[in-house]
Amino acid sequence: MNSQLSALEVLRQSSFGQRTAEEEVEQLSQYFVETEHWRRVFEGAVDIVYGPKGSGKSAIYSLVVKNESVLFDRNILAIPGENPQGAVAFQSLRDDPPRDEFEFVSLWKLYILTLCGKSFKDYDLQNDKCRAVVDTLQEANLLPRSFTLAKALKYALDYVKALARRIESVEGG
Structure with a gap:
């Protein structure tokens, strides 16, 4: 029973982040999993990301904006077009x-x-x-x-x- 209580307590104290990437931009880079979409955007192979709600578009956008200086050093000027x-x-x-x-x-x-x-x-x-x-x-x-x-x-x-x-x-x- 004690192990169940401690597991339950762990779950109660756990945080799985906010509902949307826009709500946690500062923490996003700490746990973001670099997907193939992210890699292709960051390398400049893709300019437009299309996908349903929850597919990671906002996370990619937020990380591109956060990495403006890295991109600038690679002669890429990232220009934010929205403020989520x-x-x-x-x-x-x-x-x-x-x-x-x-x-x-x-x-x-x-x-x-x-x-x-x-x-x-x-x-x-x-x-x-x-x-x-x-x-x-x-x-x-x-x-x-x-x-x-x-x-x-x-x-x-x-x-x-x-x-x-x-x-x-x-x-x-």
Whole structure:
């Protein structure tokens, strides 16, 4: 009976972590099992991870962000596109989603380009192509001074919706 009580006590005192990776980013690296998916992402062989809820996407994302400096030393610039632990950038899309495939695809392209432009600016990358991206984004008011992911997404969506309206008016008139 004593062994059962001690086993029961051990189970009561045990912690198997939080429900989601987003809730335990700091502890994640201590027990994360490096899967084939992680290895391929970290080596640069894979850029997009697809899977159902609970398959480890957020864990991989969190560890990529945590290893930004390691990746930077390998000439890989990891640019976080979402903040799973805080103010979620994509929350606003629930109330005002893209209307069609054109808006959806354009939003993603512009949002990613905006994130790249912000990083070009932050790292003071001065080649002609980087300058052209930053200048074009600034002229279109797509690089807000007080930059947040949510703001970047909103600016990109507003821009795409305005563009779609202009295209509709040309097609309709």
